[in-house]
Amino acid sequence: xxxEEGLFGFIEIDALYITKxxxxxxxxxxxxxxxxxxxxxxxxxxxxxxxxxPWLKFIGIVQIGISLxxxxxxxxxx
Numbered sequence: 602x603x604x605e606e607g608l609f610g611f612i613e614i615d616a617l618y619i620t621k622x623x624x625x626x627x628x629x630x631x632x633x634x635x636x637x638x639x640x641x642x643x644x645x646x647x648x649x650x651x652x653x654x655p656w657l658k659f660i661g662i663v664q665i666g667i668s669l670x671x672x673x674x675x676x677x678x679x
Contacts, residue, residue, distance in 0.1 A: 621679045628675050632668040639665055 639661035646654040 624675055625672075625679070628668070628672045632665070632672050635661070635664045635668040 639658075642654075642657050642661045646658065
């Protein structure tokens, strides 16, 4: 019953769901941000090709992979 859970027992459940939703939303925004960064790297490599461009593309792809993997882990954990 309500009295057995304590006066603020319902807040713990709501705070847990809010935390989960915030984490998933934050990581989703991070994944979108990593895609935007990769697109900027592609545009930069076309405009100003350098010897560093392939390394930057590789780092961008790794960042996308990490962000998507983190998103799937967080969604799977909840």
